Amino acid sequence: MLLNNHAETVSTHTIPEATGMTRITFAIATVLSLAFTPVAAQDFQKGLAAYQAGDYATTLQEWIPSAEAGDAVAQYNLGIMYYNGKGVPQDYAEAFKWYRLAADQGDADAQYNLGVMYEKGQGVPQDYAEAVKCYRLAADQGDASSQYNLGNMYRQGKGVPQDYAEAVKWYRLAADQGTVQAQSNLGFMYHKGQGVPQDYSEAVKWYRLAADQGNANAQSNLGIIYEYGNSVLQDNVMAHMWYNIASANGHGKAAEWRDERAGEMNPADISKAQAMARECMGSGYKKCGY
Secondary structure (H helix, E strand, C coil): CCEECCCCCCCCCCCEECCCCCCCCCCCCCCCCCCCCHHHHHHHHHHHHHHHCCCHHHHHHHHHHHHHCCCHHHHHHHHHHHHHCCCCCCCHHHHHHHHHHHHCCCCHHHHHHHHHHHHHCCCCCCCHHHHHHHHHHHHCCCCHHHHHHHHHHHHHCCCCCCCHHHHHHHHHHHHCCCCHHHHHHHHHHHHHCCCCCCCHHHHHHHHHHHHCCCCHHHHHHHHHHHHHCCCCCCCHHHHHHHHHHHHHCCCCCHHHHHHHHHCCCCHHHHHHHHHHHHHHHHCCCCCCCC
């Protein structure tokens, strides 16, 4: 769900920011660790091959003994199976149990997923402070998704006192690893001057990085930048282009804002903006603008 908490004094437009990222999907948490014996590694790979073939019964047969013997990779992936209901009835409490065992051995993906479950109240009572603890453990290991979610927690004051500067710190760490939502939110922080001095040029830089990855929020926010001439020349054609692209990528309000710009433009400029939007998307966001 998108949070719309921004209202420019000269506009009814809102700058949306992304909420917490979830990454609870099937994945191998780590490279087979040195803690694996050759037999255990072989069993895990057999279970993985069975999983990929849709033979979940064999997967469970191979992974449960390894997980019960303390293998963190098997524990993490059992958590995935229970969370998603693959081969077993979906059971958040059981997923949480296996994630916890893997997390206690330092598995960053398990720590991240525990954070998500605490934040959402899945399998455990909702507890933002515990979510922050789990995200921080994974973030300190360099996990970009945890860094991003930790930024959100500080931005929103969930489980910690609200601290925009701390939010910027964590967004930047995730953004520097290419996390598109973090890039968009870092642009938002510069746009609003939250945790950093207001700097429209920096906002444009981060929005553009996110927009080039197809992020509709960042694309819409670039439209706002061009509509009001924040650090760039006011340009209805560019604003129309970015709103049009954001709308094509699913932004809920961008079509309305695009059409507002069209009301201030002549037919030739509207046609130019539409052609620019087609070229931008067709080039994979390499050719966007004049």
